[in-house]
Amino acid sequence: MTPTPLRSDLAAVAAAVPDGARVLDIGCGDGGLLAWLRDTKGVEGRGIELDAGKVAAAVGRGLAVVQGDADTDLADYPDAAFDVVILSNTLQAMQRPADVLAQLVRIGRRAVVSFPNFGHWRVRLGLLLGGRMPVTRSLPVSWHETPNIHFCTIADFEALTAEMGLTVERAAGLAAGVEQSLWPNLLADTGVFLLRR
Amino acid sequence: MDQRFGLDRSITLAGDFPLAGGGVLPELTIAYETYGTLAADAGNAILICHALTLDQYVASAHPRTGKPGWWTRLVGPGKPVDPARHFIICANVLGGCMGSSGPTSIDPRDGQPFAMRFPVITISDMVAAQARLLDHLGIARLAAVIGGSMGGMQALTWAVNHADRVERVVAIATAARHSAQNIAFHEVGRQAIMADPKWRGGAYAADAPPADGLAVARMAAHITYLSEAGLTEKFGRRLQNRDSVSFGFDADFQVESYLRHQGLSFVERFDANSYLYITRAMDYFDLAEPFGGNLARAFAATRSRFCLVSFTSDWLYPTAESRRIVKALNAAGAPVSFVELESPFGHDAFLLDAPEMNRVVHGFLAA
Numbered sequence: 001m002t003p004t005p006l007r008s009d010l011a012a013v014a015a016a017v018p019d020g021a022r023v024l025d026i027g028c029g030d031g032g033l034l035a036w037l038r039d040t041k042g043v044e045g046r047g048i049e050l051d052a053g054k055v056a057a058a059v060g061r062g063l064a065v066v067q068g069d070a071d072t073d074l075a076d077y078p079d080a081a082f083d084v085v086i087l088s089n090t091l092q093a094m095q096r097p098a099d100v101l102a103q104l105v106r107i108g109r110r111a112v113v114s115f116p117n118f119g120h121w122r123v124r125l126g127l128l129l130g131g132r133m134p135v136t137r138s139l140p141v142s143w144h145e146t147p148n149i150h151f152c153t154i155a156d157f158e159a160l161t162a163e164m165g166l167t168v169e170r171a172a173g174l175a176a177g178v179e180q181s182l183w184p185n186l187l188a189d190t191g192v193f194l195l196r197r
Numbered sequence: 198m199d200q201r202f203g204l205d206r207s208i209t210l211a212g213d214f215p216l217a218g219g220g221v222l223p224e225l226t227i228a229y230e231t232y233g234t235l236a237a238d239a240g241n242a243i244l245i246c247h248a249l250t251l252d253q254y255v256a257s258a259h260p261r262t263g264k265p266g267w268w269t270r271l272v273g274p275g276k277p278v279d280p281a282r283h284f285i286i287c288a289n290v291l292g293g294c295m296g297s298s299g300p301t302s303i304d305p306r307d308g309q310p311f312a313m314r315f316p317v318i319t320i321s322d323m324v325a326a327q328a329r330l331l332d333h334l335g336i337a338r339l340a341a342v343i344g345g346s347m348g349g350m351q352a353l354t355w356a357v358n359h360a361d362r363v364e365r366v367v368a369i370a371t372a373a374r375h376s377a378q379n380i381a382f383h384e385v386g387r388q389a390i391m392a393d394p395k396w397r398g399g400a401y402a403a404d405a406p407p408a409d410g411l412a413v414a415r416m417a418a419h420i421t422y423l424s425e426a427g428l429t430e431k432f433g434r435r436l437q438n439r440d441s442v443s444f445g446f447d448a449d450f451q452v453e454s455y456l457r458h459q460g461l462s463f464v465e466r467f468d469a470n471s472y473l474y475i476t477r478a479m480d481y482f483d484l485a486e487p488f489g490g491n492l493a494r495a496f497a498a499t500r501s502r503f504c505l506v507s508f509t510s511d512w513l514y515p516t517a518e519s520r521r522i523v524k525a526l527n528a529a530g531a532p533v534s535f536v537e538l539e540s541p542f543g544h545d546a547f548l549l550d551a552p553e554m555n556r557v558v559h560g561f562l563a564a
Contacts, residue, residue, distance in 0.1 A: 046532065055536040056553045059504065062564025064532040066523055076524040 006036055008177020009114055012192045013088050016112045016170070017041060021083035024048070024108065026070045026100075027090030031058030038063070046082070048073060071095045074103035082108045089190075091115045092148040098160060105166060105197040114192045117173065119153030119185040137189065154184055154191040161195060170194040201334055202231045204257055207296055208333055214298075214326070220316025223305055227330045228296025229253050229288035232272070233280030235336070242336045243278055243562075244327060245287040246344030246351035249475055250415075250467055252295040255287040256280075261466045270550060271343075277559035278343065286334065290351075291326040292318045292475050294468035298326075300399070301468050312470055313399030320347070320482045324354045328362070341365040341562055345547040346514065347475070350482050353522070356501045357484060367558055369506045370547040372518035373492055373525070374483035379513065382421050383476040386414030390469045399470050411469040412460030419459045424510035424543035428452060485525075492525035499526075503533040504561040506554055508546040534561060 006014055010033050017023055019041045025034050028047030031054075037043040047065035049055045058065040066073075070087070071094055085108030087100070092115055094100045104111035116139050117123075126134035133143040141148070152160070154173055161168055173180045173188025180188040201208070207228045214225040230253045235242060245255050245268065252259070256266035256273050272278040278285055289297035292315070300315040331339070342363050344352040349371025356366045372379075393410025395401055420428075432452040436442065439449065448454040488494040503526055507519040516537045526533040538553050540546035547554065 044532075052536050052538060053553070055534075056538070056557050059534045059536065059557045060560030062560050064502065064534050066527070066533060066535040067537055068520075068523075068535070073524075076527050078528060078530065081527075081530060 006033065009174055009190045009192070010036075010088060011177070012172060012174055012179075012190075013086055013112050013114050014041075016110070016192075016194045017043060017084050017086070019043070022046075022081070023084045023086060024077070024082045025086045025088070026074070026104075027087065027093070028054075028058060028063075028065060030054045031061055031063040031065060033086070033088065034058070034063050034065075035061050070100055070103075074100065074107060077103075077107040079106055080109055083110065084108055085111045087111065088114045089116065092150050092152070094150060097150050097152075098164065101160070101164060101166070101195075105195055109196065110169070111195045112192065113157075113195060114190055115152065115157065116148075117154050117185065117188050117191050118151040119155060120189045121186050122189075124186075154188060157191055157193065161193070166195045166197065168193055168195055202235065204230050205260070206230060208330065210329055210333065214329070216316050216322045217319040218317045218322075220318075222298055222316065224298075225291075225326055225329060226296070226298045226302065227288050227291075227326055228293075229286060229330060230255070230257060231334075232256055232285040233283050235284040235334075239284075239336050240338070240340060241282065242284045242286065242331075242334075242339050244331070244339050244342045244355075245272060245278070245285060246323075246327070246342065246348035247287065247290065248344075248346035248348050249418075249479065250463070250472070251348075252293065253287045253289045254295075256285070259466070262462075267548065268345075270548070271555060271558065277555050277562060283340070284336075286330070286336075288327055288330055290323045290347075290475065292323070292471060292478060294471040299468070300470035300474055301403075312401075313473075315470070315474060317481075318474060318478050320350050320354050320478055321358060323478065324351050324358055327351070327355075328359055331362070337362065339363050339365075341367060343367040343369075343558070344371070345369040346371055346544065347479055349514075350479065350484075353484055356499045356503070357495050360498045360500055363501045365504070365562065366501045367504045367506075367561065368519075368522070369554065370508055370511050370514050370544055371505075372514045373485060373495075373522050374518075375480050376518075380480045382417060383480055385417050387473050387476060389413035389417065390473060393469075396469060399473075401469070406464065407469045408464040411464045411467065411472060412457075414469075414472060415463040415467075416456040416460045419456060421513045422544045424512065424541060426510060427541050427543050430541065431455075492521065493528035496526055496529035496531055499529065499531050501531065502561075502564075503531060504557065505533065505535040506547070506557060507535075507537045508540040508542070508544070508551075509537060510541050511544045511546060513544040 034045040055067040123134040173184025174190040209226040214222040289295040342352045342355045349368035390410040393407035396407035437454040485492040507516040523535045
């Protein structure tokens with residue numbers, strides 16, 4: 001069985017995961033990324049997901065996934081329990097993003113974090129010209145319905161990692177899935193960071 | 198045909214069977230059923246552990262009530278646990294009244310029923326008895342042990358006491374210890390039985406059991422298996438075959454009539470002393486206790502993969518108890534899946550139609 005190709009932002013996350021690693025995917029949804037990593041990279045994967053239906057789907061595909069909340073449950077994991085901890089497109093929905101980041105680099109030797117870039121030009125333009133909170137491809141839900149409560153730009157995230165004393169091993173901005181090396185904070189819709197303590 | 202396999206089996210293993218509480222049984226009888234065919238490498242064996250008042254008839258008709266197996270929604274052709282693929286074993290627990298050694302058994306030393314001379318047993322003892330059965334069946338290692346409620350307690354105990362014999366553990370609607378509230382409800386049931394003059398210190402004749410006390414015990418327990426919302430939806434304040442209340446103590450309300458019926462039908466199929474012993478075993482259950490109260494340490498040696506399921510309206514073994522187990526397993530580094538499923542049916546949800554539970558168990562067993 002050939003695994004289905006990954007969404008481009010997830011492919012960028014997956015690229016940071018070495019073969020055979022012990023991986024925790026936080027906010028793993030129905031386990032698409034974990035299943036792909038298991039089938040193509042032989043990783044030993046675990047997941048955390050808030051939505052019961054998605055957990056059932058992920059366990060149904062043979063993954064070890066726990067229904068839980070990253071804001072509260074990460075404290076239960078021992079130090080360096082995983083080679084890589086993944087937080088893809090979830091940071092902005094956390095109650096306390098900085099605390100979650102600190103947990104990521106505690107329980108994982110490395111952390112991969114991806115998030116929608118609020119500094120993207122469409123977001124800036126929407127707010128500047130329309131005067132309304134932006135609704136874009138990577139931020140598709142209105143402000144009052146979105147689970148995303150803590151938006152940041154790539155530059156904001158860099159500043160937070162510096163403030164927390166985290167080591168950024170790699171940082172990339174993606175525009176429609178393609179790495180954007182020129183002015184990523186303006187032109188990239190997604191930020192992907194590889195971090196360690 | 199191997200006489201060890203099939204429906205309505207029983208084996209008596211000679212020799213002392215020592216118990217966690219210090220007692221000893223002079224011999225051990227286990228009544229059980231198997232379904233499906235044991236693979237040549239014995240690698241497809243799944244043990245199903247039953248709850249307090251259930252029995253070995255997990256997927257075949259009950260000999261006394263004629264009702265279909267109690268978990269045919271999960272176990273059977275085309276189900277997640279399928280005799281076409283798995284070799285399925287379900288045994289009446291130690292202390293039970295459907296053929297395994299229990300208070301109704303005859304003490305071979307004097308030919309009289311044990312009654313209250315039966316030694317007090319624990320969940321660990323139930324599991325030790327199952328392990329002896331597996332030895333007898335030639336099964337060194339289980340592909341999975343699956344149980345709900347007290348069955349889940351046994352499944353978890355398997356992973357702790359026999360770490361090298363279990364590949365997967367499915368523990369549904371259960372807990373790693375009995376709470377004060379759990380113990381309290383059981384004590385109400387036991388006192389109801391012991392307050393029945395027919396109980397006679399446990400030495401009642403088979404044809405004159407303390408049926409009234411046992412029925413009350415069942416009524417009280419049955420409430421804990423349901424939910425307030427479920428009872429409201431099913432009965433509300435509706436009256437039973439009447440237009441107005443009787444200003445008396447008949448079963449005016451449908452819910453009263455229902456509970457009375459539950460109590461009466463239970464005494465037809467269950468023994469009062471068995472009820473005392475098994476509820477006591479559950480009350481004594483605390484998986485972490487031998488490990489200084491540290492549940493993660495209890496799981497330190499486990500090599501099993503775990504799947505836990507809880508239900509939103511289960512207040513007998515609420516989700517918090519499952520989360521406590523998940524937390525300990527994570528701390529122990531054991532692979533664990535957990536999901537809390539939406540259901541209005543309370544603790545009983547695990548025995549009812551639960552397509553998502555089936556999906557989870559199927560995926561977990563297949564991986």
